[in-house]
Amino acid sequence: MAPVQWDGLESLRGKFWLWWTELVEATIREKGEEHITFTVNLLWHIWKDRNEINFNGKGRDPGVVVHKALTEWLEYQEVQYEGKEEGRESRLEAGKKGSWAAPNKGWIKLNTDAALNQQSNKAGWGIVARDWKGKLVATWACPSFTCSVPVLEEALAIRTAMVKAALEGWERIIIESDCKVVIDRIQGDSDDVLISTVLQDIKLLKQNFKECCFSFVHREFNSVSHTFARYALNLGSIVDWKACFPVWLLDIAQADVEEQLLQDV
Template sequence: MEKITIVRKAQQEWMEFKKAVELEGRTGIAEITPNQHGRSWRPPIEGVYLINTDAAISSQMIRTGKGIVARNWKEEILKAWTIMEEKIGEPGLVEAVAIRTATQLGKEVGWRKLEIQSDCKSVIDCITTDSCNNCSYAIILEDMQKLGEFFDQCNFSFIYREGNEVCRLAKFTLNLVNYVY
């Protein structure tokens, strides 16, 4: 079962990458520098809190891990959360839950302007468009719409994996016993 999950995740990420490259080609972008298109982390505009999320799955350990890091426009890390659950999960669904959790945590802290980034393009696309065909995300997306009413501004964006340093935190989380804040 583990090999199938790994292969599916790799296929999903490859298709997301291939689609992104095709879209870049169609828009006439000749050369992509490291700071373009979410390939490296950049601070948000002043007054906005940027929250990066990632999820990891270990079918061997029967665990999922979520890493969430919040920074301000001064590039200061303000908060970091790790959440480990003893269960197996579908990669996109676990990523969607990580994004919803980041949104909830931003609300709990009282931030009114958020930018939430994830390296899971399929989930970000479901959030940012009205046409999501994945019914397993439906409840999560509905929760996020209700959460969005709290904020003055709440944007969701895709960042390439190499720009999302939180992926290391999510993998680390798999080895934890408890939630860490």
């Protein structure tokens, strides 16, 4: 059972809007906002499983659905806690320098990042795709069960993003990474023995798109993919979202783009 109890809401079954109003007003309770976030995430998982049953004829045991929602939420809370102070400082600094920049109309921007855990010999790749309006299009948190040097993992994250973009059928993309070494290697003619094979793959993958370019971005403007890369370190398989996203993900994604949108008004 999920570790969140909503006392008094049992009597509101069948009255969704009254139930939802009471739930939202629970922000005044201890850890109320966290409980609401988890509940919304759980409802999203239930809705997703309901769609699987209706459209694909397959579903999961209710206990599995709850466990997955809980595990996902706890892992995200852990990642957020670990990076809270670091994130606050970088966000303040970022506000002085600039913000995430939207691509041209008709383009998709994919921000990528890699995280490493040498002790567990795992790596994680975070990929966040947004359109020219700053709207989330898709996200991927990809665990890797081998851990190499950072520059190679960053290159692998970029290659994975290009594969995902090609499968989505996107024609014009920008790949943005905070690893300047890899971006410089992709854009230049110089080779790097550590990532030469991956660089060749990236150049071949470019042929899948009408237009494909690469750009470097400072870490403070790449925070969402960085969060996803760290999140992937705790996963056993790829977690992706498309079209429909949990509230906590929308919140952290909006933090990257809201200043850019204000500047465009």
